[in-house]
Amino acid sequence: MWIKNHFLLIVNHYPKPAMPENLCGEPTVNLAENAIHSIGVLVRDFGAERVLLVVDEDAAHASGANRILTTALATCQATRFNDFELNPQFHDIERGIRQFQKTRPQIVIALGGGTAIDLGKLIGSIAVQPATAMDIVTGRVGITKCGPPLVAIPTTAGTGSEATQFAVAYVDQQKYSVSHKFLLPSHAIVDPSLTASLPPRITAATGLDAFCQAIESIWAVGATDESVGYAAAAVELAREHLVDAVVQPSPVSRMGMCQASHLSGKAINISKTTASHALSYGFTSQHKIPHGMAVAMTISRMLAHNAGVSDEDCMDPRGADHVRKRIELIMNLLGTAGVHEACVQLDTMITAIGCACSPARAGVGDAATLRKIVTSVNAERMSNNPRSADATTLMELLQSSPRTESFR
Structure with a gap:
């Protein structure tokens, strides 16, 4: 806090x-x-x-x-x-x-x-x-x-x-x-x-954008101590207020999400975004999936992927140990003890607000569609991801099953 x-x-x-x-x-x-x-x-x-x-x-x-x-x-x-x-x-x-x-x-x-x-x-x-x-x-x-x-x-x-x-x-x-x-x-x-008049679906989509870009900002190659501070505060706020803002909105939850959104913006203004954003643009432009929902479909998979970083595939010049510390910070902010539990937390939050936590659940999980998404990926955003991922790896991540359990 x-x-x-x-x-x-x-x-x-x-x-x-x-x-x-x-x-x-x-x-x-x-x-x-x-x-x-x-x-x-x-x-x-x-x-x-x-x-x-x-x-x-x-x-x-x-x-x-x-x-x-x-x-x-x-x-x-x-x-x-x-x-x-x-x-x-x-x-x-x-x-x-x-x-x-x-x-x-x-x-x-x-x-x-x-x-x-x-x-x-x-x-x-x-x-x-x-x-x-x-x-x-x-x-x-x-x-x-x-x-x-x-x-x-x-x-x-x-x-x-x-x-x-x-x-x-x-x-x-x-x-x-x-x-x-x-x-x-x-x-x-x-x-x-x-934001008080927003319907739940728009509140969910935009709130997920704030939440996910804050998470990405923490592990980004371009992250600094300043940006991580903004992003960490945004993750805490979104974790506390996102579900309420969608399912039982109040002035408190609306304020919390406005603060989270603004702080996440300040964070990515320094760090920029990473792989989940890079993958999202194809889902949005080709399949009309709202941007925040498109980003959320891969956020838990990229967390698991980045947690497995090694010296051989690390993209961050500060090294794999540095990246692992950033992943540990994200797990702490989510109130979880390990990577699997953190992925469950993310997927269940996304599901709790009525959104798809995987391409398959959004109806865009067939291999041909995913290959097209992978080939259109934003190279600049991928280079800002702390662990490299080739086309084969991205396909495997996009086709992997979500992890969910009862959330509240």
């Missing part, structure tokens, strides 16, 4: 609003119940007359944020960019850039889940770059200029996108990840009350 409480002090420390000349530095975070009501003051502090609102309309209406935003932006020329597909598609990014260039906003507000926030990052940044959107998204050219201030307002507790410098984009079903410090939002408003 010390880990969680220590890092919650960081989450709940709200620095003064950044001045315009410092917008591409560390973001200002307001994580609190009813924090959404601060948006009007924030916009006025920036003196913004023109605002681009990248908004998931369903989320805005269901969460009650739409009414608050309408009042807060009443004196501004506010342009809404909406009607975009789930998971950022390149044609939506291009459409948003055209709208940005037409209206020349002084501030961008992105409200919704990870899709809306990633679109806000990409549109606001790419619109001011000399290079083309395609060149930037596909990595041929990097970002060189800081865009206007971005206020990220998540309406789910999952991706932690408001705390990261990454954004995902899909071009013809091919997933690309854009990374640059200029994509990090200047401000984040994380309000648990905005």
